Amino acid sequence: MSDSVHETDVIIVGAGPVGLFAVFELGLLGLKAHLVDILDRPGGQCAELYPEKPIYDIPAIPVCTGQELTDKLMEQIAPFDAQFHLAEMAEALTKQDNGNWRLTTDAGTVIEAPVLVIAAGGGSFVPKKPHLGNLEAYEGESVFYSVRRMEQFRDRDVLIAGGGDSALDWVIALQPIAKSIALVHHRDGFRAAPHSVEAMRAIVAEGQGKLHIAQMRGLEGDPPRLTGVKLETKEEGEFVYPCDMLLPFYGLTMKLGPVAEFGINLDQNLIPVDTEKFETSVPGIFAIGDINHYPGKLKLILSGFHEAALMSQAAFKLARPGERLRFQYTTSSSELQKKLGVR
Ligand SMILES: Cc1cc2nc3c(=O)[nH]c(=O)nc-3n(C[C@H](O)[C@H](O)[C@H](O)COP(=O)(O)OP(=O)(O)OC[C@H]3O[C@@H](n4cnc5c(N)ncnc54)[C@H](O)[C@@H]3O)c2cc1C
Numbered sequence: 001m002s003d004s005v006h007e008t009d010v011i012i013v014g015a016g017p018v019g020l021f022a023v024f025e026l027g028l029l030g031l032k033a034h035l036v037d038i039l040d041r042p043g044g045q046c047a048e049l050y051p052e053k054p055i056y057d058i059p060a061i062p063v064c065t066g067q068e069l070t071d072k073l074m075e076q077i078a079p080f081d082a083q084f085h086l087a088e089m090a091e092a093l094t095k096q097d098n099g100n101w102r103l104t105t106d107a108g109t110v111i112e113a114p115v116l117v118i119a120a121g122g123g124s125f126v127p128k129k130p131h132l133g134n135l136e137a138y139e140g141e142s143v144f145y146s147v148r149r150m151e152q153f154r155d156r157d158v159l160i161a162g163g164g165d166s167a168l169d170w171v172i173a174l175q176p177i178a179k180s181i182a183l184v185h186h187r188d189g190f191r192a193a194p195h196s197v198e199a200m201r202a203i204v205a206e207g208q209g210k211l212h213i214a215q216m217r218g219l220e221g222d223p224p225r226l227t228g229v230k231l232e233t234k235e236e237g238e239f240v241y242p243c244d245m246l247l248p249f250y251g252l253t254m255k256l257g258p259v260a261e262f263g264i265n266l267d268q269n270l271i272p273v274d275t276e277k278f279e280t281s282v283p284g285i286f287a288i289g290d291i292n293h294y295p296g297k298l299k300l301i302l303s304g305f306h307e308a309a310l311m312s313q314a315a316f317k318l319a320r321p322g323e324r325l326r327f328q329y330t331t332s333s334s335e336l337q338k339k340l341g342v343r
Pocket of ligand 1: 013015017019037038039046049050054055056057088119120121122125256257258259288290291299300301302304
């Protein structure tokens with residue numbers, strides 16, 4: 001086995017609220033987890049689709065926003081030291097001779113474990129792409145939809161497209177290391193947080209970056225090497241803005257993606273499970289949260305939390321065959337309190 005293979009007890013596909021809480025329930029039983037998410041931060045729909053909207057139906061939390069819930073879950077699971085592989089798509093799954101699952105991501109990360117948990121929600125978030133001819137030919141070399149390594153953009157001429165949080169956050173973050181930075185958006189109004197808009201405008205006002213209120217019309221340069229992007233404004237017509245990196249941030253859509261190829265029975269893009277263990281048609285593969293289906297299923301965060309607790313009991317039996325599982329309360333078990341680092 002190569003050194004680059006991560007071995008763990010449980011692989012979790014999806015770091016949404018349910019995948020995160022699974023780390024807690026598994027951790028209480030002494031099981032370690034690696035999580036993979038195509039997004040560059042944890043929280044799934046809560047962090048990506050409604051970070052500032054209030055949620056009112058999390059037990060004992062009268063109100064919290066999507067981001068606050070994510071932050072609290074991250075705090076709650078901190079003692080269990082889960083390993084996150086963010087901005088990586090869980091792409092291929094194979095079964096090893098020793099019965100373990102081997103998951104490979106699109107970034108080449110390989111993880112092996114006896115248990116696989118699919119907490120993939122509505123599916124993987126995939127970027128919405130601008131309609132530009134030959135765009136795919138530049139992807140991976142000059143065109144990116146997320147930032148995996150900031151160093152990749154050092155001393156490059158970077159053009160960022162979009163008007164939301166991701167676009168503006170990356171203008172601000174990459175400005176100090178890029179050779180030049182520019183933002184292109186079709187109107188002079190931005191959906192991003194006001195403080196980010198302010199910071200972006202300050203960069204432009206200080207001459208450290210450019211803002212083009214324009215439409216993107218085409219890509220220049222022999223693929224995959226970009227030399228410029230054709231922009232069009234009402235005042236200037238078409239012109240080529242010279243740059244060698246383009247980062248379009250046009251938002252995300254969700255689709256089931258590679259999970260559909262994992263060999264598990266699906267029903268209308270959902271994964272049928274039993275309600276005792278939340279196991280799929282394939283032994284050793286569990287599905288929890290929005291991705292699963294069973295009679296009476298409610299797509300609510302609290303349902304996913306319950307599913308994570310029951311799945312963990314079954315996962316323990318697979319990951320620790322022969323060991324006894326004792327039911328314990330966190331309130332009174334010194335063993336659990338040690339795991340939580342509160343004793
Ligand atoms: C606007 C809005 C408001 C809502 N309000 C409420 C509410 O008030 N109360 C409530 O209970 N619920 C609410 N929900 C629903 C709630 O957000 C979902 O039930 C919850 O997010 C499901 O959690 P999850 O962890 O199962 O999936 P998700 O949150 O969808 O997370 C799944 C994660 O898996 C990742 N993923 C999928 N496939 C792959 C792959 N192949 N490789 C890598 N990563 C992958 C995705 O990128 C994603 O981050 C709301 C939803 C929306 C959209």
